[in-house]
Amino acid sequence: MRDDQRKKAAALSYDHALGGAPKVVAKGRGKMAERIVEMARRNDVPMVEDRNLVQMLEALDLNTEIPAELYQAVAEVLVFVYRMNHKV
Numbered sequence: 884m885r886d887d888q889r890k891k892a893a894a895l896s897y898d899h900a901l902g903g904a905p906k907v908v909a910k911g912r913g914k915m916a917e918r919i920v921e922m923a924r925r926n927d928v929p930m931v932e933d934r935n936l937v938q939m940l941e942a943l944d945l946n947t948e949i950p951a952e953l954y955q956a957v958a959e960v961l962v963f964v965y966r967m968n969h970k971v
Contacts, residue, residue: 892916893940894923895949895957904948905957910941929967931960 894909909919923930936956943949949957 887916889913890916890920891934891937891941892919893937894928895940895960900953903962904954906946906948907940907943907947910937910943910945912941924954929964931963933960936960 888906889912891912892910892915893907895905896908911919921932922928933956936953939953939956940949
């Protein structure tokens with residue numbers, strides 16, 4: 884399987900109280916991506932599939948804030964998560 888066809892995943896963390904931008908706290912391909920997704924499922928963490936966004940997030944170092952260029956895309960994910968949390 885070509886590298887660009889392998890499953891990819893990234894996880895973000897955001898703490899409103901700390902301010903700043905969301906941070907990439909996990910990322911991976913293949914088996915690591917599967918583990919990230921499985922951990923999210925087990926912990927009822929909402930997930931969004933966005934191949935373009937995960938491609939950009941995987942280029943970032945772990946525990947670094949996302950750059951301003953990704954604010955809009957990540958904001959859309961956070962709105963989705965917010966809405967999911969308020970439906971429960």
